[in-house]
Amino acid sequence: MTPEQFRQHGHEVVDWIADYWTRIGSFPVRAQVSPGDVRAALPERAPEQGEPFAGVLADLDRVVLPGITHWQHPGFFGYFPANTSGPSVLGDLVSAGLGVQGMSWVTSPAATELEQHVLDWFAELLGLPGSFRSSGTGGGVVQDSSSGANLVALLAALHRASGGATVRQGVQPERATVYVSSETHSSMEKAVRIAGLGTDAVRIVEVDGDLAMNPGALAARLERDVARGYRPVLVCATVGSTSTTAVDPLAAIGPVCQKYGVWLHVDAAYAGVSAVAPELRALQDGVDWADSYTTDAHKWLLTGFDATLFWVADRAALTGALAILPDYLRNAATDAGAVVDYRDWQIELGRRFRALKLWFVLRWYGAEGLRAHVRGHVALAQELAGWAAADERFDVVAPHPLSLVCLKPRWPEGVDADVATMTLLDRLNDGGEVFLTHTTVRGQAVLRVAIGAPATTRAHVERVWALLVEGHDWLAADFAEQAAARTAEREQAAQREPESQPEPEEADSPA
Numbered sequence: 001m002t003p004e005q006f007r008q009h010g011h012e013v014v015d016w017i018a019d020y021w022t023r024i025g026s027f028p029v030r031a032q033v034s035p036g037d038v039r040a041a042l043p044e045r046a047p048e049q050g051e052p053f054a055g056v057l058a059d060l061d062r063v064v065l066p067g068i069t070h071w072q073h074p075g076f077f078g079y080f081p082a083n084t085s086g087p088s089v090l091g092d093l094v095s096a097g098l099g100v101q102g103m104s105w106v107t108s109p110a111a112t113e114l115e116q117h118v119l120d121w122f123a124e125l126l127g128l129p130g131s132f133r134s135s136g137t138g139g140g141v142v143q144d145s146s147s148g149a150n151l152v153a154l155l156a157a158l159h160r161a162s163g164g165a166t167v168r169q170g171v172q173p174e175r176a177t178v179y180v181s182s183e184t185h186s187s188m189e190k191a192v193r194i195a196g197l198g199t200d201a202v203r204i205v206e207v208d209g210d211l212a213m214n215p216g217a218l219a220a221r222l223e224r225d226v227a228r229g230y231r232p233v234l235v236c237a238t239v240g241s242t243s244t245t246a247v248d249p250l251a252a253i254g255p256v257c258q259k260y261g262v263w264l265h266v267d268a269a270y271a272g273v274s275a276v277a278p279e280l281r282a283l284q285d286g287v288d289w290a291d292s293y294t295t296d297a298h299k300w301l302l303t304g305f306d307a308t309l310f311w312v313a314d315r316a317a318l319t320g321a322l323a324i325l326p327d328y329l330r331n332a333a334t335d336a337g338a339v340v341d342y343r344d345w346q347i348e349l350g351r352r353f354r355a356l357k358l359w360f361v362l363r364w365y366g367a368e369g370l371r372a373h374v375r376g377h378v379a380l381a382q383e384l385a386g387w388a389a390a391d392e393r394f395d396v397v398a399p400h401p402l403s404l405v406c407l408k409p410r411w412p413e414g415v416d417a418d419v420a421t422m423t424l425l426d427r428l429n430d431g432g433e434v435f436l437t438h439t440t441v442r443g444q445a446v447l448r449v450a451i452g453a454p455a456t457t458r459a460h461v462e463r464v465w466a467l468l469v470e471g472h473d474w475l476a477a478d479f480a481e482q483a484a485a486r487t488a489e490r491e492q493a494a495q496r497e498p499e500s501q502p503e504p505e506e507a508d509s510p511a
């Protein structure tokens, strides 16, 4: 493809994306395909000859779109959002066009220095501790995901806890312990497995009524483990849990971690970016205690996956765990210690120039635009929670400080509430206008309404509420009808009873 051909087809692709965004509201939110449908629409063999570009574009509509769940749809309320935006896509496009490997400073100095600078900007915009700045003892880096960041944090914590011994001797799985709660993201347990500790190392600290980690229970567990000869390595505190956006109290957890010399990692994957709005920062009071911190610009901050913002307070622990310098990567800048080589801050060697899309997003929206984005969704969520709290058909089951509201429908006596709730969820999602997911709170099925798609407006939140109420009424009436039918059947059966006595059992007749 020559640059001139690229120019032409590039314009066609940008048009295709712009058209997609324009008509996105007309698609059913959730993909309508069954397993195997997408592959069945593809040829069995790879093309032997190159094909005209128009054919590829046509197949985006024919093959790909039917198999897409439209995460940017204004009716998308599932999981957590996965924002993208024009500036993010364009920043990614430039990154793809440059095609650089930013593994070391010397391989493209701009890739490293823009990333350092953007992460410093974000540390300030989110009110994070000074130690996280590149001018302090720590620094920030873009990771592929918070799952990856959780693993990297654990490796740094293991390095520090062992006084650097893990590099040569590996981990001591029979000694090391890691502290989470029942609400901690599953990626932390996965990190424990990947690090070679095994899940026996995981201690699940009790939560309070709001599903937040109980600092007293954490202290008690640490004390017991230390007394028994274990070596506590890391506490993972969550700001905004995936299930309900529960917030572990950092200000109380921090001093406990310090007392036992344990690494405090804060997983704020979804909620952390909300701190662009100063009035929402109280949720992470005590963040100054954190040794490391992760939040995803690719969830709620208008930046396409992957764009995890990860900071450490002490970069030496991180690079101590991960730095390795083969001869073929040696260079004067690295040898002089004058630069940061981000390959030492992550699992992989190679890395994309992801700071570009963050830079594009920041410059397009400004901090003010990002604040308005977050505040808009938080306000909508508070409205929705207000409607639900005032309605006897629904309970709001958990605190909703941000833009996720967890709703438990109330059902008539005698109805299996979990089955009914999941039936309501299926009905809503089958309808195609909205898409929600569920979670379990205190053992019961609950609907999650996560507001956060950039295109979602008040009208869409009103609509999801109307559909919830409508669906609830329809199902409740259906259940009442079924119950009445069952009662009638029982009564009829009771009337028939005298004639329909079972025959006395026949004795086995000998053959």
Ligand SMILES: *Cc1c(COP(=O)(O)O)cnc(C)c1O
Pocket: 080, 144, 145, 146, 147, 148, 185, 187, 238, 240, 241, 242, 267, 268, 269, 270, 296, 308
């Ligand atoms: C979404 C989420 C993760 C995982 O984030 P990825 O960036 O998708 O890996 C981790 N922790 C919490 C609390 C999350 O909500």
